[in-house]
Amino acid sequence: MSASVKDVAEAAGVSVGTVSNVLNRPERVAVATVARVQDAISRLGFVRNDAARQLRAGRSNSIGLVVLDARNPFFADVARGVEERAAEHGLTVLVANSDEKGDRERAHIDLFEQQRVHGVLITPVAESLPRLQRLRERGMPTVLVDRESQDGGFPSVAVDDVSGGRIAVEHLCAIGRRRIAFVGGPLSLRQVSDRLEGAQRAVADRDDATVEFIGTRALTVEAGRDAGHRILERAPSARPHAVFAANDLLALGLLQALVMTGDVRVPEDIALIGYDDIDFAASAVIPLSSVRQPAALIGSTAVDLLMRIADDSAAVNDHVVFQPELVVRASTGGLVAR
Numbered sequence: 001m002s003a004s005v006k007d008v009a010e011a012a013g014v015s016v017g018t019v020s021n022v023l024n025r026p027e028r029v030a031v032a033t034v035a036r037v038q039d040a041i042s043r044l045g046f047v048r049n050d051a052a053r054q055l056r057a058g059r060s061n062s063i064g065l066v067v068l069d070a071r072n073p074f075f076a077d078v079a080r081g082v083e084e085r086a087a088e089h090g091l092t093v094l095v096a097n098s099d100e101k102g103d104r105e106r107a108h109i110d111l112f113e114q115q116r117v118h119g120v121l122i123t124p125v126a127e128s129l130p131r132l133q134r135l136r137e138r139g140m141p142t143v144l145v146d147r148e149s150q151d152g153g154f155p156s157v158a159v160d161d162v163s164g165g166r167i168a169v170e171h172l173c174a175i176g177r178r179r180i181a182f183v184g185g186p187l188s189l190r191q192v193s194d195r196l197e198g199a200q201r202a203v204a205d206r207d208d209a210t211v212e213f214i215g216t217r218a219l220t221v222e223a224g225r226d227a228g229h230r231i232l233e234r235a236p237s238a239r240p241h242a243v244f245a246a247n248d249l250l251a252l253g254l255l256q257a258l259v260m261t262g263d264v265r266v267p268e269d270i271a272l273i274g275y276d277d278i279d280f281a282a283s284a285v286i287p288l289s290s291v292r293q294p295a296a297l298i299g300s301t302a303v304d305l306l307m308r309i310a311d312d313s314a315a316v317n318d319h320v321v322f323q324p325e326l327v328v329r330a331s332t333g334g335l336v337a338r
Contacts, residue, residue: 005020008037011043019037061092063118064122065082065096066096067123068097074247081295094115100125105122121299123146141309146298158322165194171289171332180242180244181214181240182243184215216250228257231258232258242270243271247274248276248290251275258272267330273289273291274289276291277293290327294322
């Protein structure tokens with residue numbers, strides 16, 4: 001069993017209060033007493049429990065971060081931005097993965113509340129946020145990440161995904177593609193529905209272009225491969241001229257499925273564009289066009305906003321929205337005549 005403060009006090013012949021002063025306010029203790037307590041600490045191998053001390057103070061020196069999918073490199077980049085900025089404030093980051101599941105998200109939020117973290121950063125699974133509302137009522141700062149609050153009730157840091165969807169499909173139209181498929185899901189994820197809305201807006205005023213929705217169960221490489229196989233089951237004349245995937249993992253799975261048989265050429269037969277511009281997009285066998293989000297900047301900005309809220313409750317109404325950027329590579333590099 002590890003040594004306690006009481007054990008140190010007995011070994012040094014002082015009170016527990018004196019040991020506490022040596023640990024927290026040594027300037028208040030005589031030099032000889034400090035030396036005696038430090039010697040007892042060394043002999044007993046005492047390790048101070050900072051977590052317990054922080055909980056007694058009312059809040060820990062940690063930030064809770066809940067991401068939708070820890071396997072997605074986009075969220076790894078967001079977490080890196082969070083960690084780098086948090087370190088500047090002397091804070092550590094506890095990262096949790098909801099895996100796009102509401103029950104797991106709720107469990108993580110409950111745990112962070114029990115740990116009394118300094119604040120919570122979260123990309124929520126759905127619009128219903130009762131547990132986040134409870135955190136706010138209890139004075140725990142909470143910021144939405146990669147997601148705007150629908151009613152403006154929570155501060156947020158996000159990218160304009162409607163604009164991102166629009167510029168992706170406008171690019172596909174500009175290179176001559178007219179029958180376009182949007183692949184993504186579930187639509188309960190705000191990012192997916194916003195990107196689909198942007199895609200639809202891009203063709204709303206055009207008589208010569210359409211956007212078809214092809215739903216997926218998740219935003220993963222596996223789900224992308226499945227969608228690609230469904231497209232390949234169609235006759236060549238019924239296949240889309242281009243595919244806009246809701247994220248790069250889907251796009252990479254689609255790319256694998258489409259080129260595996262050798263019957264489809266990318267981009268000659270089907271152009272393909274993703275979203276997020278993760279590192280793997282540029283290094284794919286056919287470099288992938290994508291809509292870039294500033295992932296690390298989103299993370300660091302979320303921490304800045306969290307700290308502002310902790311100092312000024314008026315900052316709860318702050319919403320930071322970044323504009324996405326189109327990155328064109330080989331997967332959309334060709335025209336098609338049909």
